[in-house]
Amino acid sequence: MYIAHGYAAQSATGRLEPFTFERRDLRANDVLIDILYSGVCHSDIHTVRNEWEGSVYPDGTIYPALPGHEIVGRVRAIGDAVTKFNAGDLVAVGTMVDSCAECANCKRGLEQFCQLGATWTYNSPDRISGANTYGGYSDLIVVRQEFVLKVTHAKEDLAAVAPLLCxxxxxxxxxxxxxxxxxxxxxxxxxxxxxxxxxxxxxxxxxxxxxxxxxxxxxxxxxxxxxxxxxxxxxxxxxxxxxxxxxxxxxxxxxxxxxxxxxxxxxxxxxxxxxxxxxxxxxxxxxxxxxxxxxxxxxSLVGGISETQELLDFSAKNRILADIETIPIARIEDAFERMGRSDIKYRFVIDMQSASNSTRS
Incomplete structure (x- = not known):
């Protein structure tokens, strides 16, 4: 297991606060990623506040809730069967971390419409263990290689790449x-x-x-x-x-x-x-x-993995990036409050190096 540090809410009315937890050991086709940046999405707020109970989430939010599905990071380690990535690669993870890979929609590259249900990056049962997924408001994540995306942007653009993932x-x-x-x-x-x-x-x-x-x-x-x-x-x-x-x-x-x-x-x-x-x-x-x-x-939902890779490649070629404000994780509640009154042009991105520092302080 890998010890991870992040911010999670314990209830719909609770604040996001430091949360230490375990990420699973690498399966053969897994990639361990050190998260550099995590975008802040309105979906994160809806989930944390349990505002989608009965619609997006039939049974509501599962707590602790640790959101974040606009992830840019660097590969730390890979499983024995991983062929697409190596340690040190710049990568990204979006709204999904798994799907059945066998249904008609998955075979069309439309994993977001998996007929057995995609495994979302947070608030979703892991397809193998059944454990609740935790997202990108943390310093590391373990993801099946088929749901990891390649990033070819310049280092100075990486924070602004994160919002592309949702x-x-x-x-x-x-x-x-x-x-x-x-x-x-x-x-x-x-x-x-x-x-x-x-x-x-x-x-x-x-x-x-x-x-x-x-x-x-x-x-x-x-x-x-x-x-x-x-x-x-x-x-x-x-x-x-x-x-x-x-x-x-x-x-x-x-x-x-x-x-x-x-x-x-x-x-x-x-x-x-x-x-x-x-x-x-x-x-x-x-x-x-x-x-x-x-x-x-x-x-329309998000795109599938191949379509998301297409977007990332198009973005890198044409330098089309999000307009962002970068924050430390300790300011996430302030960011949520400001998003509620549209006081941001146009996306918050968390510098996740602050996660380990704030949870250990």
Whole structure:
């Protein structure tokens, strides 16, 4: 066993505090990774606060809860059967650490839709031992090699790579699936941790990008991120000017809101893909908006392993990174509080070297 140091919550109302625990011994196909950086995702907050009980987590959060699924690190050791990695390699781990590998979806490279259920990086039963998984708010992790990703970015970019493992791939997957690119007009709803990556990636793919925000103060920011146009969604006239014009909308807003106003912006055969999971359901949209225009309302999860590797390679080649603020692990509760009031542009990343220091002090 390997002794790990991290931060975990003991209950839905408890604070994230120092937590020492054991990582499993290496299985033959495992990789032991020293974690360098861990991104902070809204999913972490939902999980720690048990806000997804009955939806994402039918039985609720399992405590202690140790989140973190945007992981960049360095390989310390490998199992006897590992062929893809060596000690010293820079690597990444995203939202999954295992799947059945045998179902039709896994064989298509869509492990996130494993028919037997993917093993998530945290709050999920290990496929072999049944033990609850602990995530990246820790100094090391053990992961099956098939779920470890290669990182080729420069050392100075590594912290900003971490959010690609959830925020980035959550936006990349629908953009790729619905073929965003030259000649396509793509809307990004919500200019936050996910949305800011969506703007950058859609622009890099060659699409005409329209950003939607409820805040006038974000107009300049969205343009700086690469949006061709910015629409204040509270302004009916601005919205009307784009009626029936968008090929794809990726809606990254994770709070309950009306969907009809956006569905009306889609052109014939256009699609709106929802990627945020609100604590309360969205009001049901009107069927009329879908029928008159043969429009689709869809959902999209994170991408599979091959798609995530594609994103990392694209990011390294084009130097498309998250806008981040780096923090020590001891400031995680402050980060959660600031995220609750949208006081971050646009993603917190924990310098995990601080985990060992703070848990041993």
């Amino acid at each position: 925020a980035g791939i959550t936006m990349w997957s629908p953009l790729r699936h619905w073929e965003a690119g030259p000649g396509k007009k793509v809307g990004i709803v919500g200019i936050g941790g996910l949305g800011h990556m969506g703007i950058k990636l859609a622009r890099a793919l060659g699409a005409h990008v329209v950003a939607f925000t409820t805040s006038e103060s974000k107009r300049t920011d969205a343009l700086a991120l690469g949006a061709d146009e910015v629409v204040l969604s509270r302004d009916a006239n601005e919205m009307k000017r784009h009626a029936g014009s968008l090929d794809l909308i990726v809606n990254a807003v994770a709070v309950q809101h009306e969907l009809d106003a956006y569905l009306g912006l889609l052109n014939l055969d256009g699609t709106m893909a929802l990627v945020g999971v609100p604590a309360e359901p969205h009001p049901s949209p009107s069927v009329t908006n879908l029928i008159f225009g043969r429009r689709s309302l869809a959902g």
